[in-house]
Amino acid sequence: MPRIIKHPEIRREELLDHAQALFLTHGYDKASLNDVIAAAGVSKGAFYHYFASKEALLEALAERFARQALAGVQKVVDDADLDPLGRLNALLAQSRQAKVETAAEAWALFETMFRPENLVLFHRINLAASKSFSPILVEIIRQGVEDGTFRTFDPEGVADIVMQFGLATHDVIAKAFAGGSDADMDIAIEALERRVRLYEIALDRILGLPDGSIRIGEPGYVRAVMTARRSNPALGGPIEGT
Amino acid sequence: MPRIIKHPEIRREELLDHAQALFLTHGYDKASLNDVIAAAGVSKGAFYHYFASKEALLEALAERFARQALAGVQKVVDDADLDPLGRLNALLAQSRQAKVETAAEAWALFETMFRPENLVLFHRINLAASKSFSPILVEIIRQGVEDGTFRTFDPEGVADIVMQFGLATHDVIAKAFAGGSDADMDIAIEALERRVRLYEIALDRILGLPDGSIRIGEPGYVRAVMTARRSNPALGGPIEGT
DNA sequence: CTATTATACCGACCAACGGTCTATGACTCA
DNA sequence: TGAGTCATAGACCGTTGGTCGGTATAATAG
Secondary structure (H helix, E strand, O other), X not given: XXXXXXXXXXXXXXXXXXXXXXXXXXXXXXXXHHHHHHHHOOOHHHHHHHXXXXXXXXXXXXXXXXXXXXXXXXXXXXXXXXXXXXXXXXXXXXXXXXXXXXXXXXXXXXXXXXXXXXXXXXXXXXXXXXXXXXXHHHHHHHHHHHOOOOOOOOHHHHHXXXXXXXXXXXXXXXXXXXXXXXXXXXXXXXXXXXXXXXXXXXXXXXXXXXXXOOOOOOOOHHHHHHHHHHHOOOOOOOOOOO | OOOOOOXXXXXXXXXXXXXXXXXXXXXXXXOOHHHHHHHHOOOHHHHHHHOOOHHHHHHHHHHHHHHHHHHHHXXXXXXXXXXXXXXXXXXXXXXXXXXXXOHHHHHHXXXXXXXXXXXXXXXXXXXXXXXXXXXXXXXXXXXXHHOOOOOOOOHHHHHHHHHHHHHHHHHHHHHHHHHOOHHHHHHHHHHHHHHHHHHHHHHHHHOOOOOOXXXXXXOOHHHHHHHHHHHOOOOOOOOOOO
16 A cells, blocks of 8 residues: 555544544444544554544544534633623523534434434543533633622532533433434424423523523524424435534 | 353343443443353353343343332332322432442442443443333322422423433532542532532422422432442442342 | 253354554655 | 654454354153
């Protein structure tokens, strides 16, 4: 095989890209290292020059995901005009759609991300994301408590619950896929929509806010994302690139 | 090797027992099938006579865990004298200590269960447990709503949140281990204790109850469990038997 | 009391896996 | 130009989860 030398950063990103596609489509366990290096067109030696192990590759991938997610909400965090409630709402709404622009793209991400074989990958991303998001949330809640918008004796605890809720949709979504049939899907969508309302109210309460203050997402958003699958059945394949 | 024939049910339980010990001590991934069959004193052929794959073994183990946990709360569920709130509280308190009698035992379980390499096992158990517990919780909440004790528009959603909270201590506990030092441990214990109070209040609110109605666990329980480690350092080994 | 079938078990074997190692082509800089 | 470092290649290794043909024991039938 001819020896192709690329700029280390590019090579590393390429490895991450192909690993991402393969991990998402086949799952971390089932996608072998040989698959990854074959897809990336690289030798074993080259791979182990960049990553210490398959595990390390997963870790790096999770970190990249988290970095991207964080970048996606940075302008909300930096917006000095927002009060704590506004910032929290913006963050919740933003994180719901993350880096996803259209409902169709959202579907593709959901489809791949929430399949059971992606448990490990998903968990790593969550871990990495929590590490970046938690301090931000805590800071927002602290400010809110200081200026009297929020009321709570455990800002970190509330921040944890906020994150938990932000990610808890996972289970409901996963169940929607597990069901399979359109009828099951419909039921899951309704349940998810109701769940979001419930989360909003729960957050209102534990933050000492009047009902209706927290807005995680506008009604109908879930359905829009979910039904995008039918309008574009080609989605759900590997997610290439950054 | 001499051929030893046992009653199928016994052999199967033995395999599950040794798998449980090994999975908990080394993690599902790191404990190899050869380890399991060596510990159980059985050949490859024998193993595959009982389980279709390593994955199936994990599944069966998770189911057994869930079955045992369910049996542990059965008398609370069947207690006709309890009103919905009392039953819910009893269930929350019970599930917190599960099959564990002493704080020392609780530590051993926590120590093994919540180590990061047991993510997969833990998740499977959760899945299986949720499947058995959810209907029970929903039924209790439904009854509470009917007789006016609780107020909510989404009993299933509330049930989900209750389960979530019941298991959410996982993350905080995991962080306690991740830290390692005694100081970190102390901080984690304080955080966990505060978190429990927060959960109680949150559940009060989303169930439309006055504050102080929900009692997940008495104050100090977390510390009692956590500090049991120092008083009995021998703990943390494999958990043998049923 | 055999003959036959079904069940529980054994262990050699296999492809594929993650990971290691040595070799070497390709740049860098003096 | 030559020494040294970096990026790559690919043969190789022990172990893994899993398969397979065979065998001893138990259950059943004639």
